[in-house]
Amino acid sequence: MSGASDKSKSFQSIILALQTFWADQGCVIIQPYDVEVGAGTFHPATTLRALWPEIWNAAYVQPSRRPTDGRYGKNPNRLQHYYQFQVLMKPSPTNIQEMYLQSLATIGIDPDYHDIRFVEDDWESPTLGAWGLGWEVWCDGMEVSQFTYFQQVGGMDCTPVPVELTYGLERLAMYVQGVENVYDLDWDGVPKDQGGKTYGDIYLENEQQHSAYNFEIADTDVLRRHFEDAEKECARILEARLPLPAYDQCLKASHLFNLLDARGVISVTERAAYIGRVRTLAKGCCEQWVEIHKASDLDGGAA
Amino acid sequence: MAELFLEILSEEIPARMQARAADDLKRLMADGLKKAGLEFENARTFVTPRRLVFVADGIPESTPDISEERKGPATDAPEQALNGFLGSTGLTIDQCEKREIKGREFYFVVIEKPGAAAGDILPGVITEALSALPWAKSMKWANHDLRWVRPLHGLVCLFDGKPLSVTFGPVSSTGATVGHRFMSPAAITVSSFDEYKAKLSAVKVMIDPSERRDLIASDAAKLAGTEGLMVKDDKGLLDEVAGLVEWPVVLMGRIDDQFMDLPPEVLTTSMRSHQKYFACLDSSGNLANRFIVVANTETKDGGAQVTAGNERVLNARLADARFFWDLDQQSSLASRAPALKDRIFHARLGTLDDKVDRMQALAAEIAGFVDGADKDKARSAARLAKADLSTGMVAEFPDLQGIMGRYYAQHDGESTEVADAIAEHYAPQGPGDTCPTKPISVCVALADKIDTLVGFFGIDEKPTGSKDPYALRRAALGVIRLILENDHRIPLSRVFSTAAKLYDGHEDDGAGLLDFFADRLKVHLKEQGVRHDLIDAVFALGGEDDLVRLLARVDALKGFLATDDGANLLAAYKRAANILRIEEKKDGTAFNAGVDAALLTQDEERALHDYLQAMGTDITSSLAAENFTAVMEKLAGARPLVDAFFDKVTVNDDDAAVRVNRLNLLALVRRSVDEIADFSRIEG
Numbered sequence: 001m002s003g004a005s006d007k008s009k010s011f012q013s014i015i016l017a018l019q020t021f022w023a024d025q026g027c028v029i030i031q032p033y034d035v036e037v038g039a040g041t042f043h044p045a046t047t048l049r050a051l052w053p054e055i056w057n058a059a060y061v062q063p064s065r066r067p068t069d070g071r072y073g074k075n076p077n078r079l080q081h082y083y084q085f086q087v088l089m090k091p092s093p094t095n096i097q098e099m100y101l102q103s104l105a106t107i108g109i110d111p112d113y114h115d116i117r118f119v120e121d122d123w124e125s126p127t128l129g130a131w132g133l134g135w136e137v138w139c140d141g142m143e144v145s146q147f148t149y150f151q152q153v154g155g156m157d158c159t160p161v162p163v164e165l166t167y168g169l170e171r172l173a174m175y176v177q178g179v180e181n182v183y184d185l186d187w188d189g190v191p192k193d194q195g196g197k198t199y200g201d202i203y204l205e206n207e208q209q210h211s212a213y214n215f216e217i218a219d220t221d222v223l224r225r226h227f228e229d230a231e232k233e234c235a236r237i238l239e240a241r242l243p244l245p246a247y248d249q250c251l252k253a254s255h256l257f258n259l260l261d262a263r264g265v266i267s268v269t270e271r272a273a274y275i276g277r278v279r280t281l282a283k284g285c286c287e288q289w290v291e292i293h294k295a296s297d298l299d300g301g302a303a
Numbered sequence: 304m305a306e307l308f309l310e311i312l313s314e315e316i317p318a319r320m321q322a323r324a325a326d327d328l329k330r331l332m333a334d335g336l337k338k339a340g341l342e343f344e345n346a347r348t349f350v351t352p353r354r355l356v357f358v359a360d361g362i363p364e365s366t367p368d369i370s371e372e373r374k375g376p377a378t379d380a381p382e383q384a385l386n387g388f389l390g391s392t393g394l395t396i397d398q399c400e401k402r403e404i405k406g407r408e409f410y411f412v413v414i415e416k417p418g419a420a421a422g423d424i425l426p427g428v429i430t431e432a433l434s435a436l437p438w439a440k441s442m443k444w445a446n447h448d449l450r451w452v453r454p455l456h457g458l459v460c461l462f463d464g465k466p467l468s469v470t471f472g473p474v475s476s477t478g479a480t481v482g483h484r485f486m487s488p489a490a491i492t493v494s495s496f497d498e499y500k501a502k503l504s505a506v507k508v509m510i511d512p513s514e515r516r517d518l519i520a521s522d523a524a525k526l527a528g529t530e531g532l533m534v535k536d537d538k539g540l541l542d543e544v545a546g547l548v549e550w551p552v553v554l555m556g557r558i559d560d561q562f563m564d565l566p567p568e569v570l571t572t573s574m575r576s577h578q579k580y581f582a583c584l585d586s587s588g589n590l591a592n593r594f595i596v597v598a599n600t601e602t603k604d605g606g607a608q609v610t611a612g613n614e615r616v617l618n619a620r621l622a623d624a625r626f627f628w629d630l631d632q633q634s635s636l637a638s639r640a641p642a643l644k645d646r647i648f649h650a651r652l653g654t655l656d657d658k659v660d661r662m663q664a665l666a667a668e669i670a671g672f673v674d675g676a677d678k679d680k681a682r683s684a685a686r687l688a689k690a691d692l693s694t695g696m697v698a699e700f701p702d703l704q705g706i707m708g709r710y711y712a713q714h715d716g717e718s719t720e721v722a723d724a725i726a727e728h729y730a731p732q733g734p735g736d737t738c739p740t741k742p743i744s745v746c747v748a749l750a751d752k753i754d755t756l757v758g759f760f761g762i763d764e765k766p767t768g769s770k771d772p773y774a775l776r777r778a779a780l781g782v783i784r785l786i787l788e789n790d791h792r793i794p795l796s797r798v799f800s801t802a803a804k805l806y807d808g809h810e811d812d813g814a815g816l817l818d819f820f821a822d823r824l825k826v827h828l829k830e831q832g833v834r835h836d837l838i839d840a841v842f843a844l845g846g847e848d849d850l851v852r853l854l855a856r857v858d859a860l861k862g863f864l865a866t867d868d869g870a871n872l873l874a875a876y877k878r879a880a881n882i883l884r885i886e887e888k889k890d891g892t893a894f895n896a897g898v899d900a901a902l903l904t905q906d907e908e909r910a911l912h913d914y915l916q917a918m919g920t921d922i923t924s925s926l927a928a929e930n931f932t933a934v935m936e937k938l939a940g941a942r943p944l945v946d947a948f949f950d951k952v953t954v955n956d957d958d959a960a961v962r963v964n965r966l967n968l969l970a971l972v973r974r975s976v977d978e979i980a981d982f983s984r985i986e987g
Binding site: 092139140 | 314315317318319352440441442443444445446452453454456485547548552578580596598599600602603604608609611612613615616617619622623626645
């Protein structure tokens, strides 16, 4: 396999290449959101901006947490903390499929040698009250991205319609580098004897410790209490008509629910109720954010 | 006479929606052309992931001129009536002629409608058809209001080789389309369907789905053949894969040997459901370590990287499956049972753990009626039937429920009968599915389905019209097939009532459920060519809950009616019933009294009466012995006597007492025959 010290294929080079590519397409390159989220979609630059009435093109890396996917660093493909590269373009450009395919070419996936396919996959997020139609994009049978035309967020229509692209960065990098284990990914393209780092050098310990915390150590009483606090705080902030800080509380509640889920203390019936509670918060934030943007020309400020 | 050609280019249409869209487009275009008065022939549609294509031949240059005569008001009608008529026709009074009809004079006009050029009409026909095209799910994109399955990119419309100007949503027609997304994306112009098909083939697009299917099937067989293997037949997958590619390129990959000891179902499901690969079999029908993948593109290295990539993806998936397989076997199925407490069967019907409790009792009771079924084994199998739902493998591959249960039960040392029952208890899942035959499997399969049916009927969640969210019709059909195909004598009413008692405080709706079964049985037997009126006739007797006996009765009746005696007896029965209906209406009374033997004056009526008396006793004993052939023979014996009665005896005798007695005798005929089946429900 190739890889080890090929700078252009390193994990960080892939991120840089994607950022440069999407910046060239007119996207604002923003930075990760600083609250724990389950996916790049939860970043207000996607959730809330998808409801914005005007043009919005943005791209960013988002560290994402899925506590139940933790495997103590022992599974070569599953992580409780991983990276997504997210693009949101609103309205969806006519040539977005071509743009997306070019972006793959810039990170070394050449359609002259690979089989790239758009396979039906409709997206839905019950916690965000959101859905859209699109595909998962396959490269030689592997899902490398999610491609979605958002139709609704927070139960409201997105007008104009945005398109969301989500790249699973570890998986993509493993493919490009020809690596079988995520922890073997070359992070920086620097040879090992000169201090080069692998994904494992940076994140293995993180996976081990967080898996233990998520599955064994987290205090479920504390988590439940924090969930309720976040829920109450979100409602209180919404009363003050500040949907952005309120949305932070919604994200916290969502992550606390995921932690409780990983601890295995949520029964099937409770689960639906928790998801419903988070959705109520998300809807409240989205609705108020839309209301404010209808009422005034207030622009920027968000995200 | 000219050709109409239409191509709609879009982003990738989901494979499962393509065939339906092509059919709908053909139907809507054909309807539209007919409505517009345009003849056509040979209408066809084709579909690829990115294109919908319609073509029809023999369309005339214009619609024919039509002259239509219309009758107006009478000449002496009020002026408003005349004005209204002229207004509606757009003509003036001097264009009207007067004609007399039956002594009254009316205005008449002839309206001349000139034909229109097809080229002027067609754009409207096309946009109307496209607007009406239904999609299972549709979406908006960018700033457009149009909803379509995915964003639209182009329209090509040609009539008689010339471009037609059509606008649909954000796209307007051009004379050009594009080739394969990767191999030949440049624009190409076309002027006819034949040219289109040829040019598209040159730019690596095969527009006909059946050609793509055939090519995939034959290339796959050839490739597998090079290794002495066969491709595992899978029509559903073939259809789906043909809908994922515009230019099928069939490749063969290798499954790493370290995974070949996983259960074959795990391998095929991993390959099929996630990766859309075909499995290969060796000459003895065992799964081989090769798979077939269909790519959408010819690559510069002849598919080497594509194959290698697909192998890696499959190996990663199988590594996951192996992980679950090893982990799952560390806990016994029995130890997993408590996890069912966390799974809701239905909000009002409790958890799956509750269901499994009920299934155990029910399976044991049913075992009492199934030859060769051991009650304890039935109970054990029911207890473990759903335990595999909490295994990692079934969570990952829900299709493997039951099948994994069998493997894990075998690993735990459960008996073969119990393990098989776990695997088979979901079956049969429809008319085409294999029906279990092993006694314990049958008991658990019946217990599961009857528990579901009784549960949902008890909370009044019955299927209505096309809605059957809990698949209760399928469950009932499963019960019917399990009973009939295995010839088991099961008193359903009793089992339903046990099932209802197992639900705490549950309404027993056994009667409603039995009616539902009668309907499902009719549908099932009708598909096998059994007349539904015969089923009705036997069902109408009521009280029958033994499906095997019911079917034996229907069969005997069918055989009888096919004979001369049967046909004639049916005719005589109908005649007797008719006379009775008329006379009962006349007299305002029902003739149900016994026959007075003293009032029987003619030999024919005496003979008939004697026969019926004797037949009554014989039939009762034959019915009890379930000798339905003997019953039918008895009925056949009545036929010449009934015929002679109608020949020689006048029912409506002048003597009122004799008349009433003869009517009572006819009523006895009706009653005697109805013991066997309600003949009034039989057609013919």
